Amino acid sequence: MVMLDNLQLLFVWAPIINVQVILEGIFVGAVFALSAYGLALVWGVMNIKNLAQGDFVIMGGYLALALSSANVPLPLILIIVIVFMFVYGWGIYALMIRRILDQDMFVSLLATFGLSLLMQQVMNLVFGPEVQTIDMELPNWDFFDNMVTIPSSKVISLGLAAVIALAVVIFMKKSRAGQAIRATAQDPRAARVLGIDTDKVYAFTFALNSALCGAAGVLVSIIWVIQPFYGITYSVRSFAIVTAAGLGNLPGVITAAFGIGLFEKYVGMIIGTAYEVAAPVSILLMVLIWRQISMKRNRQVVR
Amino acid sequence: MSDIITVDNVSKAYGGVKANVDISISVKEGSITGIIGPNGCGKTTLFNSIVGYHPIDSGSIKFDGQEISNLVVGDIARLGMLRTFQQTRIYSKMDCVDNMQISVSHRKGSRSGLFASRRGEIRERAEHLLEFVGLYSKRNLISGDLSFGQQKLLEFAMALMNQPKVLLLDEPTAGINPTLINGLIDRLHKANQELGITLCVIEHNMRVIMNLAEHIYCLSNGKMLADGKPEELQSDQRVIDAYLGGH
Amino acid sequence: MIKKNTLITYGGLALFGVFGPILFPDYTLSIAYLWMMVLMASTWDILGGQMGYNSLGNITFFGAGMYISAIVQVTMFYDGGMAEYTSAMGSIKPEFTDSEYFSGLYLGIICAGIGALLLSLIFSTFMFGLRGPYFAIGSLGLAIAAAELTITMDYVGGASGISMPLFPGEIEFRSTFFYILCFILAALAHFLLRWLYSTQFGLAINAIRDDEDKAEAMGIPTLVYKQIGWGIAAFFMGCIGAIAGNMAGFIDKEVAYPIPTFGIFMVAMVLLGGKGTLWGPVIGAIIFHVIKETTWTYLLNLQWVALGLILIINIVYFQQGLMGWLQTKYPEMFGIVVDESQKTSKSEAK
Numbered sequence: 001m002v003m004l005d006n007l008q009l010l011f012v013w014a015p016i017i018n019v020q021v022i023l024e025g026i027f028v029g030a031v032f033a034l035s036a037y038g039l040a041l042v043w044g045v046m047n048i049k050n051l052a053q054g055d056f057v058i059m060g061g062y063l064a065l066a067l068s069s070a071n072v073p074l075p076l077i078l079i080i081v082i083v084f085m086f087v088y089g090w091g092i093y094a095l096m097i098r099r100i101l102d103q104d105m106f107v108s109l110l111a112t113f114g115l116s117l118l119m120q121q122v123m124n125l126v127f128g129p130e131v132q133t134i135d136m137e138l139p140n141w142d143f144f145d146n147m148v149t150i151p152s153s154k155v156i157s158l159g160l161a162a163v164i165a166l167a168v169v170i171f172m173k174k175s176r177a178g179q180a181i182r183a184t185a186q187d188p189r190a191a192r193v194l195g196i197d198t199d200k201v202y203a204f205t206f207a208l209n210s211a212l213c214g215a216a217g218v219l220v221s222i223i224w225v226i227q228p229f230y231g232i233t234y235s236v237r238s239f240a241i242v243t244a245a246g247l248g249n250l251p252g253v254i255t256a257a258f259g260i261g262l263f264e265k266y267v268g269m270i271i272g273t274a275y276e277v278a279a280p281v282s283i284l285l286m287v288l289i290w291r292q293i294s295m296k297r298n299r300q301v302v303r
Numbered sequence: 304m305s306d307i308i309t310v311d312n313v314s315k316a317y318g319g320v321k322a323n324v325d326i327s328i329s330v331k332e333g334s335i336t337g338i339i340g341p342n343g344c345g346k347t348t349l350f351n352s353i354v355g356y357h358p359i360d361s362g363s364i365k366f367d368g369q370e371i372s373n374l375v376v377g378d379i380a381r382l383g384m385l386r387t388f389q390q391t392r393i394y395s396k397m398d399c400v401d402n403m404q405i406s407v408s409h410r411k412g413s414r415s416g417l418f419a420s421r422r423g424e425i426r427e428r429a430e431h432l433l434e435f436v437g438l439y440s441k442r443n444l445i446s447g448d449l450s451f452g453q454q455k456l457l458e459f460a461m462a463l464m465n466q467p468k469v470l471l472l473d474e475p476t477a478g479i480n481p482t483l484i485n486g487l488i489d490r491l492h493k494a495n496q497e498l499g500i501t502l503c504v505i506e507h508n509m510r511v512i513m514n515l516a517e518h519i520y521c522l523s524n525g526k527m528l529a530d531g532k533p534e535e536l537q538s539d540q541r542v543i544d545a546y547l548g549g550h
Numbered sequence: 551m552i553k554k555n556t557l558i559t560y561g562g563l564a565l566f567g568v569f570g571p572i573l574f575p576d577y578t579l580s581i582a583y584l585w586m587m588v589l590m591a592s593t594w595d596i597l598g599g600q601m602g603y604n605s606l607g608n609i610t611f612f613g614a615g616m617y618i619s620a621i622v623q624v625t626m627f628y629d630g631g632m633a634e635y636t637s638a639m640g641s642i643k644p645e646f647t648d649s650e651y652f653s654g655l656y657l658g659i660i661c662a663g664i665g666a667l668l669l670s671l672i673f674s675t676f677m678f679g680l681r682g683p684y685f686a687i688g689s690l691g692l693a694i695a696a697a698e699l700t701i702t703m704d705y706v707g708g709a710s711g712i713s714m715p716l717f718p719g720e721i722e723f724r725s726t727f728f729y730i731l732c733f734i735l736a737a738l739a740h741f742l743l744r745w746l747y748s749t750q751f752g753l754a755i756n757a758i759r760d761d762e763d764k765a766e767a768m769g770i771p772t773l774v775y776k777q778i779g780w781g782i783a784a785f786f787m788g789c790i791g792a793i794a795g796n797m798a799g800f801i802d803k804e805v806a807y808p809i810p811t812f813g814i815f816m817v818a819m820v821l822l823g824g825k826g827t828l829w830g831p832v833i834g835a836i837i838f839h840v841i842k843e844t845t846w847t848y849l850l851n852l853q854w855v856a857l858g859l860i861l862i863i864n865i866v867y868f869q870q871g872l873m874g875w876l877q878t879k880y881p882e883m884f885g886i887v888v889d890e891s892q893k894t895s896k897s898e899a900k
Binding site (some may be wrong): 049051099100103105106107109110111113114115116117118120121122125160226229232236239243245274276277278281282283285286291292295296 | 606678680683686687692695698699701702707796797809810814817818821853854855858859861862866867869874
């Protein structure tokens, strides 16, 4: 059976391949972490569960694609996409999100799902349904007798992800805006009493999330492939990560993100790439089941 | 009269806060028992522990001889123990009669009611009980539109509809117009004597609880302070101190 | 109560249902899909509107039913077995006699319904400890997982799909036949739900929606009601899935699990018409279907964009749907009693 062969390949004949799989997992995991953190941010601050999260990522990817075909250098692409997605996020907030803030939680889910569908279809119309990627034409680095191949573009992506993550964390901790966001997340009424314009805070948070997703999308387009309907898988991953790690738990989010990345790559390696979409979904279901069991012990349910 | 509820050395802490420390109470079947104590002394926590809202850290809780400290809320309710809520919870989008009808007992014997029609005997009993609490004229209104006091009465009627063995009431007179309190006390007595329901009541209103309960437990700072008949507690210095801010 | 109006409505719908395809034979299939939408919306509302458990994955049962029926229909009378049939990728065209075809079809539909029902019971064991968004996302995950797993199973054709057995008869008969099936199934579901909502069951699921913790605290066995509700939805979704598969003539992952389209449309339709009411899903389905058909003619590829926009606008600006809006404006029409002395506050009834 193919699966058995692959298992043996990994653990008996050529264990060095594990390095490749692990690195692949880390590369994608870093991108997942960005998107998951954004989701947790919006969820924690505004109680909006953004089912369009993945589509924001893909949108960032397509923007990068378009800019890249105009020969814009990578750092500039990143900046342009971040700014564009920030404005886009703010616009979506003003048009849509602002009105569903006080509604029951399913409304936010369904509204963002509608947004997700809309974005998917528009991207499909504009960019076509084929899978695309950006070829950076950067060198590959080979190790261990060509058993392990690391495209330098992926390392760059990892580095950029780390920089972005660090920037966001520092921003949240040190800047006035970051503090305002955290205050509003804890107690919106108190924040308002203290003079914080919660509406602006919400808009900013949503826009920040959009920008984060956009950045993640740029990275995805470099290290992987994008397609108009791939967004849902990213959304599923982000939800699984946030559910597993909990809302305020940044280290948890990062760990869970890497975990999912590794899991997916191993599953792809052992069972076959046909299962690569099923993998994040099955993780989501497993996380939900695990949460249920642990809450049941506390005589509670998962809300 | 046997003990229908036995709480034995139950402790519950939230994080660092010790809400209940080694609490033991026993409620005699068919009686009216009161639980009093200054704000924050752990009364509602005790209720929550008994009805299954959270696990307890140590101790045992028996209902009718059966250990229930590891059962969930639904199971305990189906055994015949109900509680009312301090903030009064009802089904706010349904009208009063519907609220009542769905409150019938769902214990093992009465499962056949799953697909019962809504027009029959259940509805009659619902309307009868609504009349008992004085809400008959409001029976077709959406329950969410009632005033707070009326909602409290509805919640009480719903509990009666369920024909429980024991009813735990969390501050049943809070927020009720003082002129209506006597009527409520009357109904509580009637529910106890005519319907045979054991009552366990958390109360802040001293006049009410002293008139209502046969046996009273006083908590303070999470611990059991004193217990006994109303007259005994009224003159107990420790109880007086607890309420007046002593330690 | 609206007794007379009800009779008129049913009469009108019955007339339309019976004479529609006779008067407009070109639209037979389109109206058949209308009844399919009505069924999908109505069954979604059991959990979504009446019980407050918004499932984004009811389409799972649709697809499962479709595949189950295909398996039954092929293996009943084709001796070679399912695996051989699917690996031939449509080149094997078995000759079924009329009675073989129809008995296979009917059996397939029933097995689809029962199979989907059983699946829902299995899912219930790990899905109903989840509330709110977790249930919604979890159910979406179920649908995606089902879709992805089906591609990997060669027994059901993997990524290449399954060609359904050929319908014995000409096109007009075929359209009419499937039309009748859809209409009957939709009507059955509607009347079953109508009865169900008039019993204690209806009250129970509404109680779960209004305050599940309170329901639990009052001893209502919520899990039983959830299982029954989802089971009914699953059964009908399975049956209609089987029928849809045969109507399409060819099934694969996209036909069976149209998650971003019909999977969500059923929710959109209910929202449009009004959650938690008997007629809301029906009206919503009709309106939605009409909009969909007309936008297809005029907007072609932009259709999906338009439908997505409608969904968003509906949710953001018009949440209570048509029935909900009517109920607030004319509560007496629906038997909702308004307290005269507090009329102003009542008109904001939820």
